[in-house]
Amino acid sequence: MTGVFKRSLSFPNKIPSRAPSKPPISYHNRSISLPCRSHPLISQLKNEIDELKTWSSKLENRTSVWLCYGLNRLKDVQDSLDDILQLPQTQESLRLHPTWAEKILEDFLRFVDVYGIFQTLVLSVKDDQLAAQVAIRKKDDSKIALYIKSRKKMAREMDKLVSAVRCIARCQFPGLDSGLSVADAELVGVIIDVIEVSMLVSVALFNGISLSFASRKSSWIGLRLPKKAKKIKIDEGIQEFQEIGIESLWGLRKKGYEEVRMVLKRMRDLEDCICDIETSGQRVFRSLINTRVSLLNSLTR
Template sequence: MAASYHARSNSLPSRQHPIVSQIDENLNRLRASQSASTSSLIGHNLSGLQDLHECVDVLLQFPLTQQALAQEKQREMVEELLDGSLMLLDVCTTAKDALLQTKECTQELQSILRRRRGAEGLANELRKYLTSRKAMKKAICKALKNLKHIQNKLSTPGENGAVISVLRDVEAVTISVLESVLSFISGPEAESKSSRWSLVLKLMHQKKVMCEEEQKANKFLTAEAAVRSCIKSENMKHVENVQKELQSSELSIQDLEEGLETLSRHMIKTRVTVLNIISC
């Protein structure tokens, strides 16, 4: 890391400048927790990613940074990063849409369960919830493949200036956090279907195989499990459990929605700043 830090300092504002060390600290912190598979840890990583993008926004205001990005020899790499940022925004939108879809079918099912006092005749409504979740998982599988495509481009070697290297590192960490968010929302099924990734990512996925406690912490999975149990039994006790799990999953949805919305705004701001720099 010391060598990387020294190399960066050659064209970044200053080796001693706090924003440079803050970026490196945030990158290291997010890399260390990229296998997060619980709601609280994923929320923490989203918050950390927002902090990282705020630091990048500050970095992009320095004249030295802007001069480095405006160089003609860096144009191809900058364009590649801009393409990647657009794809990441699309992935972020997919994640937000998945949460919105899950929230809507969750609230609809909750409303139906409140109106009906018994379990009889609820099977079709419960199946609608699972069908909606299944459709959402297909969209997430596609988004995970798009993340893989961006990742492959980032792994392509090339002569990069210090600023480009920082932005590539930030993009790589953003991919990792979004991947964990998508996998958490959909559960392990979409994750396994998209596992034709590199050996490194496969090993990372293996580390993320949820233990029983982590599965219980994933309110999306526990809600699905409760719904399936209720379909099989149509027992009033299971209906009450479905209501409880749906309420818990709605809280997880709200936290993730807020984190993704804030992240999207930061990513858009960074993209606009870079576009303005190279357009001058």
């Protein structure tokens, strides 16, 4: 019996195809995290983040109203993140990536600490403002000197908060070098963006007060910088704070009634601005605490 053989064609020079390199984001891995289509809460959060990034790009005529607007929008961002962190899909993703949860908890703890210190400093500023107004009415130069000294000290304290906040943003988010699902990549992406805009708003707040309260000598240091750098340094101050310059507080005994009255009016206006900033800062502070507590509760269920 003759065997039947099938002929096959072979190409001796055929080069075997190479396996494609693994992409940083896996589109085929099964995931129980957020679906590929963005969750409405994530879409909302992205819009709020974009709005804050646009807000932070303003370099001129920064006022207390502008600053309070940014703080209130930051509270909205934190609240939206809190809602996302309470989704079952998000909680499962964080359980699968425990280093993410640790990073978020640590960052929010540091933000809470910073804003807690800020609230204490604001109370001190308000007390100094009241004492200064009494000193202005009495034209007490010795008390005015104490007020000016307290402003310089406050500027240094705000500088410390700026450094602390920038350190938070510089810390890298863990676990990004491995392949992630589309949903997980989107989740961690918005969390990173929230930390970034939290830093932007916080720096605008603390740095604005610091530059506005800095001594006259410090402002002269800026003249040694390039022209562009000098402009940015000045513009980052808060307009209402800068209207109470040190030069307007000296020599009150030589000033007339109308001049003293105008200084007092600006001091009262500044006091109102400080109260508004304090209120907005408290809202951010509480929102940060709520988000961290919600995350802790979700991870311990």
